[in-house]
Amino acid sequence: MRNNTSVEPVNETVDIDHQHPDFIANRHGRYGELRARCPVVYNTAYGGFWLVTDYESVAAVARDNETFAHRFDPEADDGISYQGICGIPRPKGTPRMGVSEIDGPDHADLRRVLNPHMSPRRVEQLRPRMEEISTWFLDEVIEAGRADLVLDYATPVPAVLTLESMGMPAENWDYYAEFFHASASYERTDPKYIAAVGRWQDMWDELVGFARFRRRNPSDDITTTLVTCEVAGRPLTDSEVGGVMWNLVAGGLDTTTSLVSWGLHHLGTVPDVRGRLLADQTLVPGAVEEFLRFYSPSETLTRTATRDVELGGRRIARGDVVMISWVSANHDPEVFQQADEVVIDRSVNRHLAFGLGGHRCIGAQVARMEAEVMFRDVLNRIPDYVIDEDSFRPYPGNLLMTGVVSMPVVFTAGRRHGGTSPLGGL
Secondary structure, three states, X not given: OOOOOOOOOOOOEEOOOOOOHHHHHOHHHHHHHHHHHOXXXXXXXXXXXXXXXXXXXXXXXXXXXXXXXXXXOOOXXXXXXXXXXXXXXXXXOOOOOHHHHOOHHHHHHHHHHHHHHHOHHHHHHHHHHHHHHHHHHHHHHHOOOEEEHHHHHHOHHHHHHHHHHHOOOHHHHHHHHHHHHHHHHOOOOOHHHHHHHHOHHHHHHHHHHHHHHHHHOOOOOXXXXXXXXXXXXXXXXXXXHHHXXXXXXHHHHHHHHHHHHHHHHHHHHOHHHHHHHHHOHHHHHHHHHHHHHHHOOEOEEEEEEOOOEEEOOEEEOOOOEEEEEHHHHOOOOOOXXXXXXXXXXXXXXXXXXXXXXXXXOOOHHHHHHHHHHHHHHHHHHOOOOEEOOOOOEEOOOOOOEOOEEEOEEEOXXXXXXXXXXXXXXX
């Protein structure tokens, strides 16, 4: 339990623009201040919502899906206005994003449908294919002695495996990756962000269109499973399938990309850690867990209280919006020693990077496997890469995702391994 005996009293509310670039740029320090002084605090910005920053309270919200609803349903008939992301309302008509915005028996049914595709056994079956994809994309840059480890490697590799698992054409990886990467990694005034958002309907139509194609042409993939399954005793509608597909494709692309990008940046800027992993690659799985904890690619989630409840000594009313910060919880010094340091051989690592409870990330095992393969391949094939720090660009302003826009590197040129293209012969 947190010791609050030395904490000074604070006002019951704060007025923090958590979307402002200054807050985002300094969020670790700001979250640390809130954890120490008032870990569950009411923020009056954006119409008002609760901001939860300590591990204990974040875990309590994540475990209690009945009290803190995940669903997005602006037409709900129970008098509660279910809101969107980062405490900011979303417009009516926005479709639910699949697994992450469904609660109760429907959510449990959908998880049972998808679990066979995400089981440890199935993930291990995917490992050889992941290794082939990783090898080929490194082959494409290794002779040049230079690359952008985000755009040329960390983005396409998980994108191809994700699209293949969905049954979608892998050669279109850049179409999907560009959309999800741009919509997450650029500021809202950036032309690339504006262009990506302008493609939202086209992207939605693509996914729903492929779902309809799979209804007519079933195969052995996740999309076929979705269009042929029953949830709550009925088939999913095209819109519902599209929402789940959006959820899975977005999660499979940008989250793993963010994790690997930050991990490679850390290895590229902390020589001692890179040296330890080069000398003993059995440390790689533990390093993946620590990068997950420290960087927490999925930073925040928003929930809605379905009843009056006490959390962290504060009274939350039915209908209140609650935003939890995974990354803040993962830096809580009450739970993690050396919380603000990367400790790749941390013996106990109860991080919340994949969430907790019934809504824990369904693709966690896939992300771990992908990251392990990619870190090992980079360490083995371009171990001396040097980051161009002047051109390194992290996400400038996104509280949902922490990631990297671009990371140019140079390294000693090597030889191709001669693998075949994973992109249909392209």
